Amino acid sequence: MSCGEVHSQARELVEQGYERKLVAAVLAISRSSLYYRKRPRGSRADRRWDSQIVAAGGTKPAYGYRRVTWSLKRKERLAVNRKRVLREQGLVAPSRRLRARRQKEWGRVEVT
Secondary structure, three states: OOHHHHHHHHHHHHHHOOOHHHHHHHHOOOOHHHHOOOOOOOOOOOOOOHHHHHHHHHHOOOOOHHHHHHHHHHOOOOOOOHHHHHHHHOOOOOOOOOOOOOOOOOOOOOOO
């Protein structure tokens, strides 16, 4: 019997009224697998808020993806993930210029 068949049989037994703990012990499977419920996922091609993301990023060109995400969540009440704003729209603020660091001369001790 394959793993999938065992789990489907276990779920049927639980639906019939048997305790999860007992079913898991008898079939030698983990109890946590009996609590698993598959949730429907949204499509990655969901483009409902793209126009609002672009509009929010266009009103303040200095805003990076974090601030655009924050403003959409706070002001527009949209459940937008920061990664969608970052990847889909490419709203990454320009990186800061790296400055040369000075060498600390006072910390070096010469031994004679």
